[in-house]
Amino acid sequence: MNWVDGLNRLYCLRYHRLKGDIIALPKEGGAVVVANHFSGLDPCLLMASARRPLRFMIAREHYNIVGLRWFYDQIGCIPVDRKGRPEKALRDAIAALRRGEVIALFPHGKIHLPHHPSRKLKGGAVRLALSGGCDIYPARIDGIAAEGVITGALFKRSHATLEALPVVETAGKSVHELMEILESLLNNP
Secondary structure: OHHHHHHHHHHHHHHOOOEEOOEOOOOOOOEEEEEOOOOOOHHHHHHHOEOOOEEEEEEHHHHOOOOOHHHHHHOOOEEEOOOOOHHHHHHHHHHHHHOOOEEEEOOOOOOOOOOOOOOOOOOHHHHHHHHHOOOEEEEEEEOOOOOOOOOHHHHOOOOOEEEEOOOEOOOOOOHHHHHHHHHHHHHOO
16 A cells, blocks of 8 residues: 555645654554544545554544445554444554554544634543553644545645644553643644
């Protein structure tokens, strides 16, 4: 799928004029990438800003869209059954982290815009990082032309930016401490 990665980078850099940081992932070993979530363009921007493949956790209702499931399988997405058994997705993601892969997710759980009322983050990213024995690499996305839109954001040209935020080291920290750190990084532009 290297050709998909290359096309995605061109698409993000040229069409959406992506500027900003490269997410400083470790060269090997597991890692969890998290970001705020403005639109359906966000996963593309994260992939273009990482130098390792990202495996996204994706809501099963999006994963099952006719014609896209094959693509999601090819890039290693992990479907999350939010209404039924999310534990299976967590187990799959923890196993991937232990194999040294990088898991990406949006801890707001759905699109959340800055003008929306404050929304508590879901704890999955912290649980994954602690269970997988790895750190969390947060990023802030901005400049999306079609905020709040899934498909339309892919087509409406943006001036996208991605800011790599400080790495959140998990060793010796409690779930509560880690959640507070992520809340302050992702909820305060």
